[in-house]
Every structure is written in structure tokens, then in C-alpha cells.
Amino acid sequence: MTREELFDGVQDIFRDIFDEDDMVIEDKTSSDDVEEWDSLNHINLVSAIEKEFEIKFTLKELSTLNNVGSLIDSALEKLK
């Protein structure tokens, strides 16, 4: 899977979780940019990404995934 394909999948997850069909994310998008991106939605995002791409993040990783880019890079690493 390419980074672009993964990015598109993650963007769909963001749109679904935040219920915004036209939401556009970038690598630098973080919880500072999305009002509803609180700790609970962070878990919801990670959970949805794990399920969609059949990967697992560790508890330690959860706290370091603080923007879209880090989420994607970490997921991509696991898909290799």
C-alpha cells in the first residue's frame, strides 16, 4: 500500500469519526486544528485505523501519534 492510498483511507476515517463529509486533512493536522479531536476521539481514530488496516498500535505509541502525519507514518511502518 502506498502512503497516498493509506492517507486517503485515513481521511475517510476522519470524515466518518468527525461526521464531516468534506473534511480535508494534512500531515500537520493535529488536535489543535480539530475542535472535536479530544482524547476519546483520538482513541476512536486509532481504533478505526487499526480495524481498517489490520494493524495494532502499542499503548506507548498512542501518546506519540499527535498529528495526521505521525499516524500515517506509524501505520505505514506496520504495513511493511
Added chain:
Amino acid sequence: MNLKFHHIGVACKDIKEVTIFLEKIFNLINISDTVLLENQDGVKVCIVTTDDGTNIELVSGKGVERFVKRRQFLYHNCWETSDIYMAIEHFVDNGSILFSEPKPSKLFNNRKVAFLMSDIGIIELLESKDSIQ
């Protein structure tokens, strides 16, 4: 896996106010002290028990503000287990995410609690009294 239902978690704005409501509705046989949880953004918890033994945990503070705003009051369910680590593994193996490692809880006399996100929402695991080491 041995899991015994322990309580539901209810998000609220004001624990005292909700306790008064519950006292009018149910026959409460116990109301715990309200405990301020350390390092959790001013989150306070209290547990009440009805005369049939059902426990309701009331939670207020920043961590649950969003639930209260949406009037989504029921927000977690708690299960007691004799082996919290094995129970965590069981949930994680079945697609849940551990987001809070086992830590002693002041509300439960330092019995350990852990939190996971699962397909049925937030799960709290509580080690049973006889498993404290």
C-alpha cells in the same frame, strides 16, 4: 474469561445534583465519598449502590464534559475480573484498544482499574478484591 458486571459509568455535570435525583428515584443503600482523581484534569467520581446491589458510578469534570454536552450520559461499563492483565489481553486480542494501563483507583481502595475502547464502547476493568497482591 471470568468477567462479572460491576457498574455503569454515568457522566454528569454535578455529582451532588445527580445523587439527589437518584436518592428520589431509587432506594440507595450506599453513597461513597466523592473522590478527586489525581492527574485527570479535575475529574471527580462517586459510586452509589441501589438496594438490589446495582452500582452506578457518577463522573464529572473536564474528561466527560463532551458526553454531558451531548446528553450522552451512559458512557462506560465496568467488569470485575480476578486477573486484570489476562482480561486486558482477552479484550485486545478481540480488537479492543487499551488506552489506560492498570492503575490503583482511590475509589476502589486501590484496586487496579484499566480502560479500553471496544465495540461496545468504553470498558473499565476492575481487579476483584481477592486478586489484590
